[in-house]
Amino acid sequence: MTACASNRAVPLIAAEGLTKCFAKHTALRAVSLSVARGEVVAVIGPSGSGKSTLIRCLNGLLVPDAGTIRIDGAPVDMRQQRAWRAVRLRVGMVFQDCSLFPHLSVLQNITLAPVRTGRMRREQAAETARNLLARVQLADKADAYPAQLSGGQLQRVAIVRALAMAPEALLLDEPTSALDPEMIAEVLDVLRTLSREGMTMVIVTHEIGFAREAASRVIFMDQAEIVEQGAADAVLTAPREARTRTFLDKIL
Amino acid sequence: MQLIVENYILFGNGLAWTFGLAVLTLVFATVISLFVGIMSITRNRLLTVAARIYVEVFRDIPLLVSLFFIYFGAPLIGLPLDPFSAAVVTLSLWGGANGAEIVRGGFNAIPEHQRTSAAALGLKPWQIYWYVIAPQALLPIIPPFTGLFTLLVQSTSLAALIGVPELFRMAQIVVERTTIMEGYSPAFTIFGAILVVYYLISAALNALTSRLERAMQHRLKARGAADMGSVRRQAEESV
Ligand SMILES: Nc1ncnc2c1ncn2[C@@H]1O[C@H](COP(=O)(O)OP(=O)(O)O)[C@@H](O)[C@H]1O
Ligand SMILES: [Mg+2]
Numbered sequence: 001m002t003a004c005a006s007n008r009a010v011p012l013i014a015a016e017g018l019t020k021c022f023a024k025h026t027a028l029r030a031v032s033l034s035v036a037r038g039e040v041v042a043v044i045g046p047s048g049s050g051k052s053t054l055i056r057c058l059n060g061l062l063v064p065d066a067g068t069i070r071i072d073g074a075p076v077d078m079r080q081q082r083a084w085r086a087v088r089l090r091v092g093m094v095f096q097d098c099s100l101f102p103h104l105s106v107l108q109n110i111t112l113a114p115v116r117t118g119r120m121r122r123e124q125a126a127e128t129a130r131n132l133l134a135r136v137q138l139a140d141k142a143d144a145y146p147a148q149l150s151g152g153q154l155q156r157v158a159i160v161r162a163l164a165m166a167p168e169a170l171l172l173d174e175p176t177s178a179l180d181p182e183m184i185a186e187v188l189d190v191l192r193t194l195s196r197e198g199m200t201m202v203i204v205t206h207e208i209g210f211a212r213e214a215a216s217r218v219i220f221m222d223q224a225e226i227v228e229q230g231a232a233d234a235v236l237t238a239p240r241e242a243r244t245r246t247f248l249d250k251i252l
Numbered sequence: 253m254q255l256i257v258e259n260y261i262l263f264g265n266g267l268a269w270t271f272g273l274a275v276l277t278l279v280f281a282t283v284i285s286l287f288v289g290i291m292s293i294t295r296n297r298l299l300t301v302a303a304r305i306y307v308e309v310f311r312d313i314p315l316l317v318s319l320f321f322i323y324f325g326a327p328l329i330g331l332p333l334d335p336f337s338a339a340v341v342t343l344s345l346w347g348g349a350n351g352a353e354i355v356r357g358g359f360n361a362i363p364e365h366q367r368t369s370a371a372a373l374g375l376k377p378w379q380i381y382w383y384v385i386a387p388q389a390l391l392p393i394i395p396p397f398t399g400l401f402t403l404l405v406q407s408t409s410l411a412a413l414i415g416v417p418e419l420f421r422m423a424q425i426v427v428e429r430t431t432i433m434e435g436y437s438p439a440f441t442i443f444g445a446i447l448v449v450y451y452l453i454s455a456a457l458n459a460l461t462s463r464l465e466r467a468m469q470h471r472l473k474a475r476g477a478a479d480m481g482s483v484r485r486q487a488e489e490s491v
Binding site: 081095 | 365366368369370371372373374375376377379383384387388391
């Protein structure tokens with residue numbers, strides 16, 4: 001942390017010219033994105049515009065066909081799975097669908113990675129997990145299994161599981177899209193708290209209200225490209241591009 | 253009944269050969285199943301194609317034909333096999349091919365996002381398989397696997413046809429000998445008794461399975477895992 005605080009000019013995540021093709025379909029066309037420490041970037045855009053592809057390229061779940069990624073200034077060797085694993089230890093991820101491991105308890109879901117990647121000893125990991133669970137009001141669910149939890153609870157556990165690795169940034173791909181309306185709020189509350197505490201986040205979302213209040217920057221994507229980006233208020237209230245306006249009109 | 257008592261040494265020996273065949277076959281078939289099943293889900297094209305060819309060959313040829321082919325064919329490539337070895341090899345390969353399909357089905361039933369989210373946590377590929385995928389894939393395939401075991405035990409009787417002195421072959425010998433020496437055929441009684449023995453072996457195996465299955469379901473229910481049933485159905489369909 002101290003090393004980076006001394007060099008605030010270097011973005012935590014800096015992607016340049018990311019391109020990703022599936023067969024002959026281009027899902028991402030020369031996209032550049034830079035995220036500073038403590039920044040909360042909301043990515044919006046129609047379905048199929050490449051939002052998921054973009055954030056999956058940031059931690060190597062998809063390997064970009066072209067482009068470069070720097071984490072804290074250091075370039076990632078994108079052909080090396082080992083290099084991507086190093087990125088994933090620093091940049092956590094939360095998915096849209098409930099991605100908890102059904103055969104493990106909530107506590108085991110959270111401690112698996114910290115213990116197996118050698119970050120923490122088992123007792124220390126369990127303690128961290130319990131503290132984090134308490135912070136999302138799930139202290140009593142440590143020994144429950146995923147099938148016993150509601151969608152909102154599952155998603156809060158998924159966030160805690162990512163946080164247990166003490167990541168420097170979080171990537172979230174539509175973390176509330178699969179939830180019933182009454183559960184969206186409880187998950188957004190957690191994310192709001194994280195953003196207030198200075199967690200760096202890139203979050204794909206359709207929650208425009210949340211983006212407006214919690215995001216420092218909003219990116220609008222369409223057809224594999226970033227069409228427009230800027231301060232949340234600017235992009236959401238007074239978009240410069242016609243495509244952004246059309247999209248916002250449609251979903252608001 | 254008297255015939256069985258009189259020939260108890262023959263029948264005892266036959267039963268011992270049957271057990272030997274069954275135990276060796278089950279062990280080898282399980283090892284092959286896991287090995288080839290896992291081969292077929294890797295991303296290495298060479299491995300998956302090799303596994304595919306092996307599985308298709310043994311599943312598409314009648315077991316008896318494979319048995320004869322291996323028993324009579326092995327000497328031609330300078331590898332003479334005694335009947336017992338030929339039977340173990342054939343049954344293991346056949347069981348392995350069918351078991352590999354069960355294993356593959358079990359792994360394929362695990363949704364892709366399980367692998368993805370484990371990878372996103374920084375786990376290595378072997379850790380993902382060992383801690384996340386395998387436990388979910390292997391528990392539900394135990395029941396279909398035991399079904400395969402029962403089938404394999406029953407199929408050991410085919411070894412009689414290449415001259416392995418196992419239970420069924422012994423029964424044939426006693427029937428033939430009595431027919432020649434005593435002038436009447438005890439076929440019905442003897443084969444009836446043999447049938448009961450095979451039934452008992454299979455029933456014992458099945459009882460073991462359902463115990464295992466109940467214990468498993470109990471455990472899964474305690475965990476509230478709802479979607480294990482679908483994993484198992486898919487694993488069974490692939491048999
Ligand atoms: N694994 C894949 N194989 C083939 N095409 C894909 C794959 N993933 C995404 N795509 C395609 O890439 C485009 C962008 O997808 P995605 O990034 O998921 O969009 P979004 O998240 O914005 O809805 C879509 O047209 C989609 O069909
Ligand atoms: Mg998406």
